[in-house]
């Protein structure tokens with residue numbers, strides 16, 4: 001299976017998440033970590049947003065990272081000039097491609113939209129930048145128009161096109177079909193990128209489906225942060241591509257958790273404890289049956305070893321725990337317990353979990369063990 005390439009947009013679309021704003025220091029650190037992680041290209045901001053944003057972008061460019069950088073721009077000549085001034089050599093030039101957005105947002109016909117895009121892309125090329133083209137709301141666009149657009153821009157020298165499922169209008173089957181139809185109607189060296197949003201929880205699935213159908217680039221954000229319900233999460237895309245599709249991405253999986261922790265902290269919001277790969281609960285087990293299986297043979301309840309992302313299984317005690325779980329947790333602390341005592345402790349675990357709707361903290365289990373041992377001694 002082929003290797004996918006990541007164009008990470010944490011610093012552009014990720015920052016568009018409600019209430020998220022990164023400081024320059026945070027942006028610089030995130031950019032360094034993205035590069036270290038093996039991301040091929042990062043989209044690092046929108047120069048048209050103003051001087052401060054342009055200076056932030058320039059500061060990231062000055063880091064001289066091995067990762068390619070690009071900026072997001074509307075099809076407006078002045079925006080492209082601002083992009084040039086940041087020192088970033090790539091320029092992503094975008095236009096809505098669905099009639100709903102072209103007409104509703106810009107008041108343009110498809111032909112006028114294409115013309116506007118062509119002029120902006122040519123301007124970027126004239127300024128010496130490598131240009132990629134963004135097709136906003138691709139999923140609701142007419143396919144004939146998309147083919148015409150890609151072929152027209154190809155003639156100008158553009159090779160990289162972003163197919164954006166801006167409003168989550170595709171399921172994975174539609175994504176695969178549309179990507180392969182588009183690629184079948186344009187020159188073979190066109191590189192397609194898929195950019196998916198998560199309004200139905202399908203961002204990762206749609207991204208992988210598009211890649212499997214022939215797209216080369218996956219647009220992602222760390223931990224999936226982004227507008228509304230977010231974007232395809234980098235760690236989910238990279239890990240699922242490896243484990244479910246047997247492909248590669250060049251991502252250093254062992255660095256994903258550290259990167260996600262940094263981005264989540266800088267975003268000032270939570271992505272939820274159950275977020276795959278990077279969430280606090282991603283490798284946490286309570287069920288007695290699962291814990292028992294995992295202790296006997298890891299492969300019973302895992303598709304990949306958490307060590308691959310520098311994490312470990314964590315067993316917690318709650319309503320669904322079994323006495324083996326109790327014994328295991330105490331053994332981890334160097335405490336031995338017989339089956340009888342473990343059974344009594346389990347009773348207390350269940351009562352506590354049900355009353356508090358929570359798991360039992362380990363210190364409390366240890367305290368209960370002392371109490372049980374004291375009681376046994378008193379009885380003698």
Ligand SMILES: [Zn+2]
Pocket residue numbers: 013166195197
């Ligand atoms: Zn987006």
